Amino acid sequence: QVSGPSSDACMPVLAHRWCAWAGRGDMGPDMELPSHSKQLLLQLNQQRTKGFLCDVIIMVENSIFRAHKNVLAASSIYFKSLVLHDNLINLDTDMVSSTVFQQILDFIYTGKLLPSNQPAEPNFSTLLTAASYLQLPELAALCRRKLKRAGKPFGSARAGSAGMGRPPRSQRLSTASVIQARYQGLVDGRKGAHAPQELPQAKGSDDELFLGGSNQDSVQGLGRAICPAGGEAGLGGCSSSTNGSSGGCEQELGLDLSKKSPPLPPATPGPHLTPDDPAQLSDSQHGSPPAASAPPVANSASYSELGGTPDEPMDLEGAEDNHLSLLEAPAGQSRKSLRHSTRKKEWGKKEPVAGSPFERREVGPKGPCPGEEGEGVGDRVPNGILAGGAGPSGPYGEPPYPCKEEEENGKDGFPSSEQLNAHVETHTEEELGGYETGSGGAEEEAEDLSAPSAAYAAEPRPFKCSVCEKTYKDPATLRQHEKTHWLTRPFPCNICGKMFTQRGTMTRHMRSHLGLKPFACDECGMRFTRQYRLTEHMRVHSGEKPYECQLCGGKFTQQRNLISHLRMHTSPS
């Protein structure tokens, strides 16, 4: 750090001190800089408050905290396990509140128990609860001493989860089990190999004041010690544990995953800890920000630093976005998205017509639209990667939330997806008007492979697309379809910037970033982001192969593989 290029004003301080000391020629017998550790911690704390080099986000309630993985890992084996593969950590709000975690984070970075911002004096019971949960033995011991001096036997705090209002479930939560579950989820590969792993165990009874109960109970309760995002798989480090099965967070998250999540077999892949109801991804955790109250931003890591705007409601999704993209992709792109961004479609799909005012962005034979990073359809697009490299702002080389139309006028993007969406709405009306008048021209001459099929004729479909020949039963679907012809993709991914025509697609895409896989196979515990995938997967176990090749009789579990197979039959070679 000291010798490297330093963008942090803090670091030269250390270097200076060291040089001053070493330069004295005062090479004492101990060869030790007495204040080194203190200074180091001081600098780290300063960096934390500035968000400098912070590589992990901890979400507690609606607050986010930024910190350094190394520091957290050095402080707690629990954190050590959490930050191993994840950059975004959700803590169980039953165990630790944002206020308490603020104190704890301060403690980790300073070694001092600073008074909270709340007028009330520190509640050592709740601190003790949190310290135990987070496996911070020193802090827990400190709290116990304080409680003892105050004449509040901490043993009573067992009931005292009162301070936190924890439900009985959380009182049974075993930190060890949490960690174990996490570790299993982290280390178990997709093939199910159970890698022997040094498993952090709960420390002695000191740290288990409120913890105990059966492992089963504990697993059932480990819901919120979660990692929505992680290092691998773009932001979905959790996805590395695709075989994991969540022990039971789903229930408290409003999901009945009991049928999706089989009990945790000891030698099978561990749980994939689902952070939240994925169905609520865009609604609660990652979607619409709390309308009325902007959650506090922890430390000095202001929301603006995280990519938001000061007057914008706290958007954790946005926070994740900027932070994680910073972490995961130097070029602003997750590894996985990078991989996919370089994909090319090779054959076949119904192609939108070119030349219309709402010409879709196309890559490939037609080449990309200049200045358009998004693909025409799905992953068709190299997003500028193939076309000469991503811009500095990310794979899409664009402002956070650019409006394509306004870009042409030299306007910058919008600071948030919400603002962009709102803005896009203003275009919507105009563009729809344009559609109504008919754009005429080349698109009608092009062959439309998406023309209504015979199946369409089964029932009346009075709503016809003005661009292509597709018809629909209701205007809403037509409107939805017509969006596929627009240049503007109103729904950007806040993490990678990819644009989508449908919010649902974007939400689903976000799930993949965050590793949310709520659908677990009862047989093997493997988890999926979509029900359909699970259904498909179950055929692996059932042996069902419903898709049969009419040419050779080959059977397949997946329709797509049958299609692939048919391609082999029909390909010239």
Added chain:
DNA sequence: CTGGGGAAGGGGCCC
């Protein structure tokens, strides 16, 4: 090394 199959990830889009 190559091609085919199995399995899975992801996006489009209709319902």
Added chain:
DNA sequence: AGGGCCCCTTCCCCA
């Protein structure tokens, strides 16, 4: 908004 299905693609394994 979410489910469901289609399509494209990738990765891995194996012959």
